Amino acid sequence: xxxxxxxxxxxxxxxxxxxxxxxxxxxxxxxxxxxxxxxxxxxxxxxxxxxxxxxxxxxxxxxxxxxxxxxxxxxxxxxxxxxxxxxxxxxxxxxxxxxxxxxxxxxxxxxxxxxxxxxxxxxxxxxxx
Numbered sequence: 001x002x003x004x005x006x007x008x009x010x011x012x013x014x015x016x017x018x019x020x021x022x023x024x025x026x027x028x029x030x031x032x033x034x035x036x037x038x039x040x041x042x043x044x045x046x047x048x049x050x051x052x053x054x055x056x057x058x059x060x061x062x063x064x065x066x067x068x069x070x071x072x073x074x075x076x077x078x079x080x081x082x083x084x085x086x087x088x089x090x091x092x093x094x095x096x097x098x099x100x101x102x103x104x105x106x107x108x109x110x111x112x113x114x115x116x117x118x119x120x121x122x123x124x125x126x127x128x129x
Contacts, residue, residue: 028058052105052119067096068105076118 032054052072057065070085071077079094086093097117100106107120 027062032058056105064096064100067093068100071097071100071106071117071119076116078114078116082117 052068057068060068066086067082070082074081074085079090079097082097083090083093094115097106098108101108101117105119106117109116109118
């Protein structure tokens with residue numbers, strides 16, 4: 001490989017790093033936009049009191065964030081329903097959902113053979129009486 005070819009690869013490598021960083025930033029901005037949309041539909045709970053607030057979601061690994069965001073959109077869902085949203089295998093989503101349950105971000109409820117996952121609204125602000 002000639003010296004010119006080697007020198008030509010360095011700017012390409014830097015541009016690739018910049019592109020990857022921009023993609024990560026875009027993903028995080030999309031999360032924030034989606035959370036804002038979700039918050040606009042349910043104004044009774046301030047986002048800072050939500051178990052999955054913006055900072056919590058942004059601190060999650062990408063694969064868990066994608067699963068959590070799908071559940072935020074659906075409200076209550078099975079692993080099959082989440083897998084339809086994320087275009088990943090049901091078994092993968094089931095694993096991610098169970099990880100989020102263990103981390104106490106989600107709740108899980110069984111009805112017959114189906115397991116439903118949901119985000120529990122904190123009781124301190126919920127008074128519908």
